[in-house]
Amino acid sequence: MFLAFALVTLGGAFALLIQRNAVQAGLCMMLSFFGMAGLFLLLANPVAAALQIIVYSGAITVLVLFVVMLLQSHREEPAEHPRYIQKAISAILVIVLALGAVKLVYSSETLANMQAVSPVPDPITLQKLGEQLFSEHLVALEAMGLLLLAAMVAAVILIKKEA
Amino acid sequence: MSIGLLTYSSLQAYLIVSFLLFTVGLSIALLRRNFLVQFMGIELMLNAANLALLAFAKWRGGDVSGTVFYFLIIAVAACEAAVGLALIIGLFRHRRSTDTDGANSLRQ
Numbered sequence: 001m002f003l004a005f006a007l008v009t010l011g012g013a014f015a016l017l018i019q020r021n022a023v024q025a026g027l028c029m030m031l032s033f034f035g036m037a038g039l040f041l042l043l044a045n046p047v048a049a050a051l052q053i054i055v056y057s058g059a060i061t062v063l064v065l066f067v068v069m070l071l072q073s074h075r076e077e078p079a080e081h082p083r084y085i086q087k088a089i090s091a092i093l094v095i096v097l098a099l100g101a102v103k104l105v106y107s108s109e110t111l112a113n114m115q116a117v118s119p120v121p122d123p124i125t126l127q128k129l130g131e132q133l134f135s136e137h138l139v140a141l142e143a144m145g146l147l148l149l150a151a152m153v154a155a156v157i158l159i160k161k162e163a
Numbered sequence: 164m165s166i167g168l169l170t171y172s173s174l175q176a177y178l179i180v181s182f183l184l185f186t187v188g189l190s191i192a193l194l195r196r197n198f199l200v201q202f203m204g205i206e207l208m209l210n211a212a213n214l215a216l217l218a219f220a221k222w223r224g225g226d227v228s229g230t231v232f233y234f235l236i237i238a239v240a241a242c243e244a245a246v247g248l249a250l251i252i253g254l255f256r257h258r259r260s261t262d263t264d265g266a267n268s269l270r271q
Contacts, residue, residue, distance in 0.1 A: 002172035006180045013187040013207055022199055029203045032184075036210055039180070042172055043221045048213075048233050055237050060206060060244050067248045068199050073261040080264060090193040094186050101182035105175050114222050115174045121225025132227045133234065140231075144238045151242035158249035 002042055008035030022074050026065045033057040044123040177218035185211035198251045198261040202244075209240050 012032030019025040033056040040049040068074065105111060133141055184207060191204025213233050220229020251261060258265055 002176065006176070009180060010183055010187065013184055013191075016200070016203060016207070017187055017191050017194070022197055025200050025203060029206065032207065033210065036214060039177070039214060040217060043177070043217050044225065045217055045221070045230060048217055048230055051234065051237060055241060056206070056210065060241065063244055063248060064199060064203060064206075067251065071199075071252070071255050071261055073197060073199065073255075087194055091190065094190040094193065097189070098183060098186040101186070102179055105178045105182065111175055111178070121221060124225065124227060124230050128227045129230050129234070132231050136228075137231050137235075140235055144235055147242055148238060151245045155245040155249040158246070158253050 002039070005035050005038035005042065008032070009039060011035075020075065022068045023065060026061055026068060029064070030057050030061045033061070044121055047124050047126055047129055174218055174222045178215055181211045181215040181218065184208075184214065196263050198254070198263055198266075201263065202247055202251070205247075206240065206244070209236065209243075212236070 009032050012028045012030075012035060015028040016025050016032065019028055033052060037049040037052040037057070040046075040052055188204045188207030188211060191207065192201045195201055195204070213236055216236075217229050217233055220226040223229075254266060255261055
């Protein structure tokens with residue numbers, strides 16, 4: 001199961017990288033988010049999986065696809081200056097970063113020890129999350145509400161046509 | 164060794180999926196020239212961080228704080244989506260294009 005969800009997640013992300021059409025790229029992103037929701041279920045965290053599907057696969061994907069269709073920018077325009085050197089440098093850097101990270105994860109003894117001692121935890125429930133959120137992290141919750149309001153006002157002001 | 168570890172779910176396997184997802188997101192943000200596709204790459208990078216966070220939370224014995232932080236991160240990501248897309252629309256109004264190569268000046 002883990003391998004299937006991991007492949008869906010990474011395959012969706014990789015399809016997003018090579019996809020030329022922006023609308024289809026958005027659908028690849030949605031596939032990747034669904035795979036990640038499956039990974040969250042395997043992590044005994046159904047709350048995060050539900051939030052992932054509602055917020056990412058639902059809200060954010062629809063918002064991005066709406067903007068793609070609004071701006072009619074389905075295709076990437078041909079480049080004025082094809083920057084081959086910069087592209088090659090960034091591709092090499094990214095591959096080195098990926099290989100380095102994988103090697104680091106496998107060679108780390110701390111991670112292996114963490115892996116060894118862990119018991120199987122109970123699944124996270126909404127009740128546990130709510131109790132934690134409204135007791136220890138109440139200030140962060142209120143700040144988040146304020147931030148969402150500020151972002152909404154900022155988006156409206158940025159979109160508004162100059163009078 | 165690596166194939167054997169990846170066939171079942173271990174902390175290392177989750178972290179590797181997370182790292183690979185981050186690097187794919189980074190390469191999308193670096194290699195593509197469409198603002199909206201780059202934006203999707205940034206969302207993928209945020210998600211990779213979430214995956215690593217929740218994997219560590221599970222191997223700390225099902226820590227609820229991980230899910231709390233995940234909740235806060237997706238709220239910030241939603242704010243970022245709203246403001247980012249508004250900025251992209253604003254830029255499109257000025258330049259008639261969503262190509263990042265053309266957006267090299269803050270003035271008209």
